[in-house]
Amino acid sequence: MRSDQTYDVVVLGGGPVGENVAQYATEHSGLTAVLVERELVGGECSYYACMPSKALLRPIEVASTAAHLGGLSRPHLDVAALLARRDEWVSHYDDASQVDWAEGAGIDVVRGHGRITGPRTVEVTRDGEGPVVLHARHAVVIATGSSPVVPEPYAAALPWGSRDATGVVEVPERLAIVGGGVVACEAATWMAALGSHVTMLVRGDRLLGGAEPFASEAVLEALRGAGVDVRLGVEVSRCRREDARDTGLGRVHGGMVHLLTTTSADTGAGAPTGDQTSPAADGEAGAGEVVEADELLVATGRRPRLEGLGLETVGLDAQALLRHTSSPSESSRGEVPDWLLAVGDASGEAPLTHWGKYRARVLGQHLAARTTGAEPEPVPDDVPVPQVVFTDPQVAWVGLTASAARERFGETEVEVVEVPFTGAAGAALLRDDASGTASLVVDRGSRTVVGATFVGPDAGELLHAATIAIVGRVPVSVLRHAVPSYPTASELWLRLLEGLPRDLRR
Numbered sequence: 142m143r144s145d146q147t148y149d150v151v152v153l154g155g156g157p158v159g160e161n162v163a164q165y166a167t168e169h170s171g172l173t174a175v176l177v178e179r180e181l182v183g184g185e186c187s188y189y190a191c192m193p194s195k196a197l198l199r200p201i202e203v204a205s206t207a208a209h210l211g212g213l214s215r216p217h218l219d220v221a222a223l224l225a226r227r228d229e230w231v232s233h234y235d236d237a238s239q240v241d242w243a244e245g246a247g248i249d250v251v252r253g254h255g256r257i258t259g260p261r262t263v264e265v266t267r268d269g270e271g272p273v274v275l276h277a278r279h280a281v282v283i284a285t286g287s288s289p290v291v292p293e294p295y296a297a298a299l300p301w302g303s304r305d306a307t308g309v310v311e312v313p314e315r316l317a318i319v320g321g322g323v324v325a326c327e328a329a330t331w332m333a334a335l336g337s338h339v340t341m342l343v344r345g346d347r348l349l350g351g352a353e354p355f356a357s358e359a360v361l362e363a364l365r366g367a368g369v370d371v372r373l374g375v376e377v378s379r380c381r382r383e384d385a386r387d388t389g390l391g392r393v394h395g396g397m398v399h400l401l402t403t404t405s406a407d408t409g410a411g412a413p414t415g416d417q418t419s420p421a422a423d424g425e426a427g428a429g430e431v432v433e434a435d436e437l438l439v440a441t442g443r444r445p446r447l448e449g450l451g452l453e454t455v456g457l458d459a460q461a462l463l464r465h466t467s468s469p470s471e472s473s474r475g476e477v478p479d480w481l482l483a484v485g486d487a488s489g490e491a492p493l494t495h496w497g498k499y500r501a502r503v504l505g506q507h508l509a510a511r512t513t514g515a516e517p518e519p520v521p522d523d524v525p526v527p528q529v530v531f532t533d534p535q536v537a538w539v540g541l542t543a544s545a546a547r548e549r550f551g552e553t554e555v556e557v558v559e560v561p562f563t564g565a566a567g568a569a570l571l572r573d574d575a576s577g578t579a580s581l582v583v584d585r586g587s588r589t590v591v592g593a594t595f596v597g598p599d600a601g602e603l604l605h606a607a608t609i610a611i612v613g614r615v616p617v618s619v620l621r622h623a624v625p626s627y628p629t630a631s632e633l634w635l636r637l638l639e640g641l642p643r644d645l646r647r
């Protein structure tokens with residue numbers, strides 16, 4: 142039987158972003174909101190992405206640190222216990238506590254697949270029950286996240302996606318990873334520590350294409366040091382698997398995977414070596430080399446999850462929606478009606494939990510203000526996106542890289558300072574083999590920091606000071622009076638600021 146219900150705000154997708162929109166739209170506003178979720182409330186982040194990956198990586202990082210601190214013996218990594226810790230952090234894939242949170246905050250949860258069927262109207266298809274039709278007085282917010290891109294020729298091999306890697310149950314003896322981005326680098330770190338022989342097949346000439354080149358180099362060196370066979374400038378032209386079958390999350394999906402690879406000569410990648418390579422066979426001779434593995438992880442990016450949402454029922458398609466931002470106050474929303482908004486991974490903005498949640502808080506507050514007549518909180522222009530990659534060493538950056546800043550402000554208008562991570566006693570103390578780099582990018586015109594990168598142990602914890610400096614547009618002459626405690630890694634800020642030209646420091 143069909144039932145109809147009306148709310149002020151209908152949110153499609155109960156991930157971290159959907160939860161934040163609903164919370165900020167309803168808090169202190171008297172508005173009502175409903176979250177429509179077809180899998181688990183808490184979304185990709187809580188069960189299949191951020192939480193399980195960091196639950197796996199943290200003990201591995203601590204073990205690696207302990208192995209390089211005089212006075213400690215090398216800790217033993219207990220794989221079963223590590224996977225059990227991961228299971229605890231994903232609440233054994235049970236979202237009861239997240240549902241309790243929503244209900245406690247006065248937000249209703251409707252389970253099922255939501256689809257727009259007309260202006261301000263969403264139909265939710267539910268398992269074993271009739272559909273629910275939800276009417277939105279003010280807004281329908283699309284917070285449906287993103288899906289992994291699985292390019293040809295991999296799909297028929299049923300490769301692992303990031304869900305399988307974070308949900309690993311069976312550790313494949315040999316794991317091939319296609320991609321050199323964040324998922325690939327983090328997954329290579331934990332899969333190698335769990336005991337897989339990992340081969341990374343990277344199309345580009347470096348890892349982490351969005352980071353400063355020195356960060357890419359540090360991660361490359363560290364992964365190779367951990368036994369990962371990283372091959373740059375490699376394309377996969379053919380993928381074949383015997384007995385591909387869906388064996389479940391984190392289990393090996395069938396027989397051996399054969400990948401026919403070609404290497405571009407100009408990347409200096411060199412001839413692949415190791416026991417995962419065999420000469421091309423089965424009529425493939427001369428076409429390249431074959432990498433054989435027990436499992437393949439495809440980590441080639443994600444795209445907004447906008448299919449099957451019924452956008453066509455209101456005269457839109459995904460591209461039309463992506464052309465406009467999540468801000469309800471945007472003056473030109475083109476063909477997108479003012480009651481329809483997208484936020485988080487679904488909006489095409491940086492696919493990061495903290496960024497999506499930030500945009501959701503802004504959007505939720507705007508929705509509340511728009512409908513209650515209150516003044517919306519002002520939002521600064523040009524808020525930078527921070528990112529931490531939890532490899533060992535960690536890589537953390539915010540704002541512009543040196544090359545992006547030079548492109549924006551001009552070659553002579555940008556100062557870049559780099560210091561070794563061990564340049565401050567507090568940073569060097571973190572582990573005996575500490576290494577890495579810290580850098581600041583400064584715009585001469587505004588005399589402010591416009592970008593920062595930290596590579597080293599616990600580098601992620603250094604990042605927020607840089608984010609504050611950028612958002613607050615704090616002149617570097619003022620930053621010199623922000624005194625870091627001795628002996629903390631934050632004293633790297635002293636070295637960085639001392640490395641800038643004197644005229645900027647005054």
Ligand SMILES: Cc1cc2nc3c(=O)[nH]c(=O)nc-3n(C[C@H](O)[C@H](O)[C@H](O)COP(=O)(O)OP(=O)(O)OC[C@H]3O[C@@H](n4cnc5c(N)ncnc54)[C@H](O)[C@@H]3O)c2cc1C
Pocket residue numbers: 153154155156157158159177178179180181182183184185186187189190191192194195253254255256284285286287303307324446449450484485486487491492493494495496497
């Ligand atoms: C392996 C991995 C590790 C990551 N680690 C980090 C990290 O450390 N830090 C970080 O900031 N980011 C990380 N990310 C990115 C982060 O997971 C995403 O940016 C974040 O989950 C986006 O949140 P969201 O709410 O927009 O989408 P999601 O978390 O994907 O939630 C969307 C929800 O919508 C539901 N849904 C979709 N369509 C419908 C529909 N039609 N009807 C009903 N429900 C629907 C889905 O079931 C899902 O629950 C990681 C990503 C991956 C893949």
Ligand SMILES: NC(=O)c1ccc[n+]([C@@H]2O[C@H](COP(=O)([O-])OP(=O)(O)OC[C@H]3O[C@@H](n4cnc5c(N)ncnc54)[C@H](O)[C@@H]3O)[C@@H](O)[C@H]2O)c1
Pocket residue numbers: 292319320321322323324325327343344345349350440441442443492493528529530531
């Ligand atoms: N710590 C974190 O914050 C964290 C962790 C994991 C993921 N994430 C987010 O999730 C998103 C998705 O991560 P990702 O690693 O899948 O994407 P990504 O965009 O970071 O990297 C994709 C990689 O795949 C390569 N690639 C793309 N198409 C290819 C093809 N056809 N063949 C071979 N290689 C190809 C790219 O060159 C790149 O190296 C990222 O944007 C990231 O911000 C964040």
